[in-house]
Amino acid sequence: MIQVEQALTIIENNSLKMPIRKIKVSKSLGYILAEAIYSPIDMPPFRQSAMDGYAFSHSELTKYEVISTSQAGDYSNIELDKNQAIRIFTGAFVPSTLDTVVMQEHTTLKDNYLEINKMPVPFANVRNQGEQIKENQLALEKNTLINPAAIGFMACLGITEITVYAKPKVAIVVTGNELVKPGKHLPKGKIYESNSIMLKTALRAIGIQKIATFKVKDNLKATKKVLKNCLSDFDFVLVSGGISVGDYDFVKEALLSNGVEELFYKINQKPGKPLFFGKKDETLVFALPGNPASTLTSFYVYVLPALKKRMGFEAIHLPKIKRKINIDFTNTSGKTLFLKAFYDATNVSILESQSSAMLNTFALANAFICVPHNQENIEKEEEVMVIPIN
């Protein structure tokens, strides 16, 4: 049995980055860049008006003849005399003989003759070519998380394909003779199977799409066979149930006999003590306790960091914040506790019903309170470690 921090370190050290692959920018939300991106163009690609108004060559003159128009998208590099100007719109090309744009609100126009009532400074309202970024200049660093702004940025530079770390393929293996699919009749002694749909949803929430679910009976041979295929075809194998000490818990044996190296088994924590972590080649295996709330706690605390590390994230653990707790609390278990909780800007409350079997509290929680194994007493209003989820 190891402590929580040791478990997290072992997971981090054994989670290798996924192979890189080229994907379309339009499909890249939530991926991590596996290359630095350099701009293929100057941006703006030409001298551009930043206003609707008139472009002219700045001098002592205040009156100009308006001889042409430059709308966004136009390109006509006409040569103008010193006393000539053009009507121009935001984003439009500024001919090379002109240097300044005056806002239309600061002008009067009469019969194509422009009078500037409030003279701007030279070069005002003109965006220079490459002012924002120059060709071959660094646009986005390697290991950047791709968000909507990054996608927009790459698109505005004309980039359509990039290299990222692949997202892992995940197998969910659910064990237990007692499990019945929701929607079916529930015979006496059976319960509805909910872990696979819950894990699948939690995986989808971080953008993982390649997920397959397998159900096996509590039977060594069947478990071994399913796990063998999963270990060769997936990057992660998440097994739900069958990992405690009962005679009918075959999972650990089935994993080891398939060549999985045990990296740890059992963590000094509640919920989720009988957690198994192992690997075969680069495939990671988590065998999670079958109780739904234990499964989901283990997912957030242990599986998610491993997924993020493999996806190329630099910050892989859930963030930690401090909040004032709502009650006195005693932890005599000697175990690290992950308590389902609700936090706001200043405080955190322990929610009722911390049972590892049920998810109702979890559905209302927005955080865990993490109580270290060696902290016995917490007083009301004391600051505690809060780990936001969702």
Place this chain on the structure above:
Amino acid sequence: MIQVEQALTIIENNSLKMPIRKIKVSKSLGYILAEAIYSPIDMPPFRQSAMDGYAFSHSELTKYEVISTSQAGDYSNIELDKNQAIRIFTGAFVPSTLDTVVMQEHTTLKDNYLEINKMPVPFANVRNQGEQIKENQLALEKNTLINPAAIGFMACLGITEITVYAKPKVAIVVTGNELVKPGKHLPKGKIYESNSIMLKTALRAIGIQKIATFKVKDNLKATKKVLKNCLSDFDFVLVSGGISVGDYDFVKEALLSNGVEELFYKINQKPGKPLFFGKKDETLVFALPGNPASTLTSFYVYVLPALKKRMGFEAIHLPKIKRKINIDFTNTSGKTLFLKAFYDATNVSILESQSSAMLNTFALANAFICVPHNQENIEKEEEVMVIPIN
């Protein structure tokens, strides 16, 4: 021109909840429940062992004959004598004549005769039928946001279909003769179109899937026609560009002539001043300034709350937190500023390059700093309002 807070109030008051619809629980992540959920079953559905061990009827006896086994999923309501016990596993049915389970670690077994070395209290390690939730008891309240835990919870109660608020269908309309699709050759005077892919991604990030993109030239007739169709077929119409005061900005005219009621036009803010908000029936229209960073800022601050209100969310605005700013800052614009920023546990830094034309800063930002229009001076280390994004 109105202030930011007025704009947000007008948006909130005009965003009606979407119609309700039945969907599968497995597809319900990120939806809001439009009904309260009552449990269709007792959970656990029967008296269940919470441990691997032996079930017996608690008395003064410490030795028992083990006559049978109850594995998870089994159902055999055998009657036992006072000195008989059964081998039992976590989650398994406890026959009605038995009341207590002893952990196997606290027993010795010899030739089917069990000796209890550490006697548990009566009723220990037995989960009663309906202990977690009873049939017809409230499971999840109306207006609950459906997260992985809620999906798992509903599945474990056997629920497969629920009623939620529909997600809106969104049309993105991009205007501008200057726009070229990324990947194509970029003629002089043109720029790459990036707003549609950026908005599409930002919509997908909150789980909206039904998104269509339309591109129109700067031309009143074409703009009117496209908008007419969008107004009848979509719940939101997001127009990018064509809303400032230039002669070639047709969007407002095209909207009004299609029967859109103007609810506001122009907000006293930077970036994103020329923002138009209107409605036709229940369809909401945002015409966003075309500069990419203005577009995305407007999306997060104004469009997102409207989407969330329609999707049934109760907390619709981005959360606000306080952090210490990294520099002295002066706002003489008289406008509310949304500055792209990066925050951590205690501080916030204004990022370089706040231009509304470019997204590079945005790609690195994890928040806005909101500087109110009437606040001129902020001193270094002063607490400012930070609005996290992503």
